[in-house]
Amino acid sequence: MKQLTHLFGLGANAVAATMLAAIFVTFLIQIAARYVLTEFGIQLELGWTIELNLTLWLWLVLFSCAFVLKERDHVKFDLIYSHAGPARKRVFAVVSALCIVVALVAAMPDTWDYVSFYKIKKSPTLRIRLNYIFVIYLVFAGVLILRYGWRVIDVIRGRDLSQDERDILAD
Incomplete structure (x- = not known):
């Protein structure tokens, strides 16, 4: 299982790196087109590059947050958490993870409706159906629901705390 998780992580990193490379090339x-070709009198309409970059950026951020970043990589506001004792830290971890799960689950029906509605519209330049562009948010939300749901279970069982949190709890 650990090897499968490692391979999935490598694949996710490769997908994210490919999206970042595509953004860079675009x-x-x-x-x-703007600075070199115009010097030779060549005018190209490249509105598609802006739309592609925006779409790739959206996908890169949400995909990476769901599949590439680890728990310790996410931004946290832990001013109170870092000064709490071990028992309170566990409570904070469970409550914060539950809040994320509940909020995302509660938003899922409306999110599904929103994404589904966009199957009737296409992007202005690339003519991609907008539900294909925004479906990454459903994937992101679904993965976060699973990750933080699993985190609740692990913290309640006393497992899967990051090394930083284990060190803090040991104090």
């Missing part, structure tokens, strides 16, 4: 195409 950006270079924009720069070349």
